[in-house]
Amino acid sequence: MRFLSSRWKMRTNFPAMKNKTLLVISREYLTRIQKKSFIIITILMPILFVAMIVLPVLLVTLHEQRQFSRILVVDESEIFINNFEDSKHYEFSYRSGDIEQIKKEAFEQDFDVVLQILDNSQGMKSNIYYKKSLPTGLQSEVEDQMDDIFFNQLLKDSLNIEPSRYENMQRLAKAESATIQIDEQGVEKEHDAEINQIFGMVCGLVIYFIIIMFASQVLRGVLEEKSNRIVEVLISSVRPTQLLIGKIVGIALVGLTQLVIWIALSAAILGGVQLAAPHLFSDEEVETVTNMTSSGDLVPEGAGLSVAPENIFEMIQNYFAISFSAIILCFIFYFVVGYLIYSTLYAATGSVVDHESDSQQYTMPITLPLILSIVFVPSISTNPDGALAFWLSMIPLTSPVTMMVRLPSGVHSWELFLSMGLALGFLVLSIWVSAKIYRIGILNYGKKPSWKTIFKWLREK
Amino acid sequence: MKIIDVEHVTKRFSDFMALDDISLSVPQGSVFGLLGPNGAGKTTLIRILMRISFPDQGRILFKGHPLASEDIYDMGYLPEERGLYKKMKTGEQAIYLAQLKGLEKAEAYKRLRAKFEQFGIMEWWNKPVEELSKGMQQKVQFITTILHKPSFLILDEPFSGFDPINANLLKDEIAQLKKEGTTIVLSTHNMASVEEICDHIALINRSRKILEGDIFEVKNRFKKNIMSVEVSRFSDELLERLDNQQFVVKYGPTNDYYTRFEIKIPDNRTTNEMLQLFMQYSEIHSFNEIMPTMNEIFIEQVENANQLSSHEE
Numbered sequence: 154m155r156f157l158s159s160r161w162k163m164r165t166n167f168p169a170m171k172n173k174t175l176l177v178i179s180r181e182y183l184t185r186i187q188k189k190s191f192i193i194i195t196i197l198m199p200i201l202f203v204a205m206i207v208l209p210v211l212l213v214t215l216h217e218q219r220q221f222s223r224i225l226v227v228d229e230s231e232i233f234i235n236n237f238e239d240s241k242h243y244e245f246s247y248r249s250g251d252i253e254q255i256k257k258e259a260f261e262q263d264f265d266v267v268l269q270i271l272d273n274s275q276g277m278k279s280n281i282y283y284k285k286s287l288p289t290g291l292q293s294e295v296e297d298q299m300d301d302i303f304f305n306q307l308l309k310d311s312l313n314i315e316p317s318r319y320e321n322m323q324r325l326a327k328a329e330s331a332t333i334q335i336d337e338q339g340v341e342k343e344h345d346a347e348i349n350q351i352f353g354m355v356c357g358l359v360i361y362f363i364i365i366m367f368a369s370q371v372l373r374g375v376l377e378e379k380s381n382r383i384v385e386v387l388i389s390s391v392r393p394t395q396l397l398i399g400k401i402v403g404i405a406l407v408g409l410t411q412l413v414i415w416i417a418l419s420a421a422i423l424g425g426v427q428l429a430a431p432h433l434f435s436d437e438e439v440e441t442v443t444n445m446t447s448s449g450d451l452v453p454e455g456a457g458l459s460v461a462p463e464n465i466f467e468m469i470q471n472y473f474a475i476s477f478s479a480i481i482l483c484f485i486f487y488f489v490v491g492y493l494i495y496s497t498l499y500a501a502t503g504s505v506v507d508h509e510s511d512s513q514q515y516t517m518p519i520t521l522p523l524i525l526s527i528v529f530v531p532s533i534s535t536n537p538d539g540a541l542a543f544w545l546s547m548i549p550l551t552s553p554v555t556m557m558v559r560l561p562s563g564v565h566s567w568e569l570f571l572s573m574g575l576a577l578g579f580l581v582l583s584i585w586v587s588a589k590i591y592r593i594g595i596l597n598y599g600k601k602p603s604w605k606t607i608f609k610w611l612r613e614k
Numbered sequence: 615m616k617i618i619d620v621e622h623v624t625k626r627f628s629d630f631m632a633l634d635d636i637s638l639s640v641p642q643g644s645v646f647g648l649l650g651p652n653g654a655g656k657t658t659l660i661r662i663l664m665r666i667s668f669p670d671q672g673r674i675l676f677k678g679h680p681l682a683s684e685d686i687y688d689m690g691y692l693p694e695e696r697g698l699y700k701k702m703k704t705g706e707q708a709i710y711l712a713q714l715k716g717l718e719k720a721e722a723y724k725r726l727r728a729k730f731e732q733f734g735i736m737e738w739w740n741k742p743v744e745e746l747s748k749g750m751q752q753k754v755q756f757i758t759t760i761l762h763k764p765s766f767l768i769l770d771e772p773f774s775g776f777d778p779i780n781a782n783l784l785k786d787e788i789a790q791l792k793k794e795g796t797t798i799v800l801s802t803h804n805m806a807s808v809e810e811i812c813d814h815i816a817l818i819n820r821s822r823k824i825l826e827g828d829i830f831e832v833k834n835r836f837k838k839n840i841m842s843v844e845v846s847r848f849s850d851e852l853l854e855r856l857d858n859q860q861f862v863v864k865y866g867p868t869n870d871y872y873t874r875f876e877i878k879i880p881d882n883r884t885t886n887e888m889l890q891l892f893m894q895y896s897e898i899h900s901f902n903e904i905m906p907t908m909n910e911i912f913i914e915q916v917e918n919a920n921q922l923s924s925h926e927e
Contacts, residue, residue, distance in 0.1 A: 389664045
């Protein structure tokens with residue numbers, strides 16, 4: 154501190170080094186969130202998300218509001234006469250006679266559909282005649298009712314069993330099992346293994362997408378500064394590491410901002426929709442939609458909003474092997490550490506090449522583990538304690554995704570801490586390596602350096 | 615008073631030697647020409663001066679103390695390969711760069727408005743840089759280099775990309791900075807501008823310094839004792855006498871009226887002796903000493919050095 158006396162005074166009006174990192178962070182952050190593409194994506198995504206939930210429900214509702222179908226049944230088997238049940242959307246009438254004649258008259262008499270049930274000597278066959286378009290869901294409604302009616306008839310005729318008795322039997326014979334996990338302390342806890350798997354997969358996927366999206370933005374940012382040649386001016390004012398940290402943190406903040414806006418906006422829009430049209434989320438509607446989309450998985454979980462909100466947290470809490478807050482903490486940890494590892498390595502890659510097209514050669518060995526961790530998500534979620542799951546959750550390049558997949562099903566705490574420790578250690582290493590490569594790479598134009606050359610850079614002063 | 619002392623600086627990259635035991639001093643307040651062929655090591659030296667890169671051996675003194683990280687606030691650097699963020703607004707970007715050099719935002723804004731007015735690019739303040747012509751981008755870059763009023767400035771090929779009018783604007787600006795006491799290191803291949811604005815030079819070739827000094831002193835050192843005499847008429851005896859006294863003569867008419875002689879003065883003769891002959895046998899119109907141009911010195915010295923080193927090998 155030999156310059157404390159005279160030169161100190163002269164220098165005090167200059168910002169401290171830390172402030173310059175802040176300056177870089179704020180530029181990286183502000184220029185990105187002011188971009189049109191950022192604003193559009195940030196606003197559009199929640200709308201799309203909500204639309205994905207609401208549209209199916211809405212479509213069906215609109216459909217049904219418009220369509221009340223009057224069905225004229227011409228039953229040649231005579232099993233079904235007067236056995237169809239009318240509902241809000243369907244009204245059944247019956248007639249017998251010449252089908253051609255009935256068809257002609259029916260459409261004039263404002264029936265939407267003529268249902269002709271053939272003699273049942275060759276099985277249960279029917280024709281549905283309609284004009285213009287067949288109302289959605291009508292065919293399955295008719296078929297379902299026919300199945301039931303015919304089945305009940307069989308029960309009665311062949312086995313002499315009353316349908317109501319059969320229903321009782323069915324209810325009695327339904328097996329229900331609870332899944333209970335015993336943790337390390339011997340405490341038993343009931344939770345749903347399937348939901349664990351799904352939740353873990355969702356967490357893993359979210360981490361994967363965030364890493365890919367934002368770490369590659371770091372790569373592009375580094376490359377931009379290198380290829381437009383501003384970098385030499387910049388590093389004559391800030392140290393390369395400050396520039397690098399500023400960029401990585403700035404982009405991380407952009408990602409967080411986007412995430413927060415997405416969540417808040419989705420919730421707000423969903424809430425708004427719910428307020429504006431509460432009937433959309435009544436049990437009945439949701440059920441209709443679930444039935445309509447054949448497998449039921451087209452409707453996101455959010456559609457089941459009929460659960461009282463205050464119970465949701467408690468409900469979630471009960472599902473998992475470890476506490477929900479612990480999962481959230483781990484998620485934040487792996488999200489942050491995973492992003493930092495990948496973004497520092499990507500930054501090094503961006504500094505090495507001159508054009509984005511060249512970067513693949515270098516990102517390949519870094520990205521491959523990440524892709525592998527995604528490829529193995531299904532097998533890990535079905536076998537969260539296997540050897541593959543264990544090792545992938547230890548390797549720092551795969552652990553952010555893999556550990557999040559395993560976590561909701563419960564992981565030994567030593568495994569978790571070892572994985573976290575390894576990830577942190579690797580992060581320190583990757584920061585060191587990347588800073589070295591970055592410092593030299595950003596000023597190195599022209600010939601792409603070989604791996605050997607890059608290795609030499611690590612030893613340079 | 616020296617503002618920069620480079621002391622025995624050596625820099626080795628993995629496969630070659632970039633700077634080999636370089637020492638030189640930049641006098642305070644000078645315009646210092648850093649010259650050398652491509653790949654000689656100028657950029658490496660400049661980067662070491664700007665603390666972008668660090669020497670393997672040797673050290674840099676700035677105003678007498680070892681160069682430290684705070685010193686970069688007192689330095690400005692216009693690299694040869696320069697650019698700006700293309701999508702960022704010009705004014706916003708200039709403020710950012712000025713802030714990185716330690717200026718407060720308000721102060722940066724004030725000074726930038728003035729400079730933008732002066733350089734006639736005010737209307738581009740809110741336009742993204744990619745809409746600016748190359749010349750205007752160069753102006754913005756120059757402005758941001760000098761905005762924090764550094765006492766030491768490095769300009770690497772500052773004139774490239776400027777048309778003659780803007781090049782003059784830049785020269786005036788450099789002259790003004792020099793008047794205000796700024797020391798400027800100018801790295802360029804444009805020898806004409808070296809003659810015009812530099813007062814000191816250093817010549818680097820193949821990672822070694824081969825020449826350094828005051829520009830007048832350097833020219834003096836390499837002058838070849840050749841005089842130029844223009845005469846309106848002369849007798850044939852003049853040629854005979856010059857030849858007798860071992861003056862080497864080249865001559866030819868410059869136009870219808872004058873003939874120009876180039877005379878090399880041998881070591882055992884003086885300029886006065888030569889002039890006496892001219893006075894006797896001709897009518898002298900003008901007389902001056904031919905000084906080598908920086909261009910000639912550059913080429914000669916670099917070629918000499920290369921021959922020497924190839925003999926060594």
